[in-house]
Amino acid sequence: MPNIKSAIKRVKVSEKRRLRNASHKSALRTAVKNFETAAAGENVATAKEALIAASRKLDKAVTKGLIHKNAAARKKSRLAKRLNAISAQA
Secondary structure, eight states: OOOOOHHHHHHHHHHHHHHHHHHHHHHHHHHHHHHHHEEEEEEHHHHHHHHHHHHHHHHHHHTSSSSOOHHHHHHHHHHHHHHHHHHHHH
C-alpha cells in the first residue's frame, strides 16, 4: 500500500474506475448476447430492437474509452450483417 497521499488517492480512484468499467463492459457483452439469441431464434423484430440497444451500448463504450472506435465499428457491422442475413431469410 502506498504511503504518499496522492498515490493513496490514485489507488482508490483506479479501483473505482476499474469496477465501473467492468460493469459497463459486462452490460455491453450482455446487450450483444441478447442480439445473438434473438438472431438465433430468427425473430427479426426482436433482433432489430436488440441491435439498436447493442449499437447504443457500443457507441457509449467508445465515448467512455472502454473499447476502441474501430472495434465498436467492426462489431456493429458484423451484428448488422447478421440481422440483414436473417431478414433476407424471413
